[in-house]
Amino acid sequence: EDQVTQSPEALRLQEGESSSLNCSYTVSGLRGLFWYRQDPGKGPEFLFTLYSAGEEKEKERLKATLTKKESFLHITAPKPEDSATYLCAVRAYNFNKFYFGSGTKLNVKP
Amino acid sequence: GAGVSQSPSNKVTEKGKDVELRCDPISGHTALYWYRQSLGQGLEFLIYFQGNSAPDKSGLPSDRFSAERTGGSVSTLTIQRTQQEDSAVYLCASSSGRQNTEAFFGQGTRLTVV
Numbered sequence: 001e002d003q004v005t006q007s008p009e010a011l012r013l014q015e016g017e018s019s020s021l022n023c024s025y026t027v028s029g030l031r032g033l034f035w036y037r038q039d040p041g042k043g044p045e046f047l048f049t050l051y052s053a054g055e056e057k058e059k060e061r062l063k064a065t066l067t068k069k070e071s072f073l074h075i076t077a078p079k080p081e082d083s084a085t086y087l088c089a090v091r092a093y094n095f096n097k098f099y100f101g102s103g104t105k106l107n108v109k110p
Numbered sequence: 111g112a113g114v115s116q117s118p119s120n121k122v123t124e125k126g127k128d129v130e131l132r133c134d135p136i137s138g139h140t141a142l143y144w145y146r147q148s149l150g151q152g153l154e155f156l157i158y159f160q161g162n163s164a165p166d167k168s169g170l171p172s173d174r175f176s177a178e179r180t181g182g183s184v185s186t187l188t189i190q191r192t193q194q195e196d197s198a199v200y201l202c203a204s205s206s207g208r209q210n211t212e213a214f215f216g217q218g219t220r221l222t223v224v
Contacts, residue, residue: 032210043114043201043215044153051210087153091210096166097143098213100153 003027006088006101013108016077021086021104024070029093033071035064036087038103044087047073078108112136114216116202122222123192131187131219135204142185143205143213144177148198156200159185160207192223 007022025033032051036044048057050066057064061082063074073086085105089098115134123129135142144156155169159179170176174193179185189196199220203213 032212034212036215043116043203043217046212046214049210049212089153096158096160097155097169098153099155100145102152 004088004090004099004101006086006104008104009102010105011107013075013078013106015079015108015110018074018076018078020075021073021106022070023073023088023101025088025090025099026069027090027092027099031091031093033066034089034091034098035071035073036089038085038087047086075106078106080108080110082106083108114202114204114214116200116216116219118219119217120220120222122224125194125223126191128188128190129192129221131189131200131202131221133185133187133202133204133216135183135185135202136214138206139204139214140182140207141205141213142179143203144185144187145201145203146198147201147218153201156187189221192221194223197221197223 004025013019032049034049035047037047038044048064053068055066061076065072085103087103088101091098117132140161142159145153147153157177158166174190177187199218201215201218203215205211205213
């Protein structure tokens with residue numbers, strides 16, 4: 001069965017301490033990998049789409065990368081406002097739905 | 111509108127009552143999704159609409175759940191005879207409908223069944 005696994009479940013960083021979040025996936029025919037940010041009480045906010053191994057996307061302090069089995073969301077010199085839950089989703093060949101991981105809750109301390 | 115709009119933002123209902131949740135997708139988006147997010151859980155797929163095609167209802171948890179999309183735009187998710195386990199945040203998303211594109215989410219409706 002198609003699966004998306006995110007790690008770690010929670011991550012506490014000091015402001016300025018860079019780190020990476022992992023999303024590993026097993027799907028039949030990847031049609032896209034998506035990263036979202038979700039703040040408490042809000043809906044997920046779209047960040048990036050990656051389509052093929054080797055692809056990278058950047059936005060401010062965030063950089064997403066993709067291999068054939070996993071994706072990383074690298075956070076460089078994070079700030080407290082980067083604190084949120086980061087969700088990874090994949091879309092498979094039948095593309096009717098997005099399969100979501102359970103998320104990584106990031107807490108950046110000043 | 112500029113984004114996906116959901117209403118109400120919060121709904122408290124008594125066990126056994128029916129509820130309707132509404133979603134206004136981004137103008138021009140042909141694909142619409144409903145997801146459910148229980149406390150501390152991931153997003154659970156419920157139903158998918160694409161244009162005039164038959165909806166993919168494979169994620170609906172029971173026959174108490176139904177959804178429709180009128181005129182290819184607004185969607186309503188109906189839960190009949192609500193149960194306490196239905197308490198969750200119901201999220202709607204829309205996308206352009208082109209293959210492999212991202213979906214944009216609304217703020218969700220927090221449903222509490224008491």
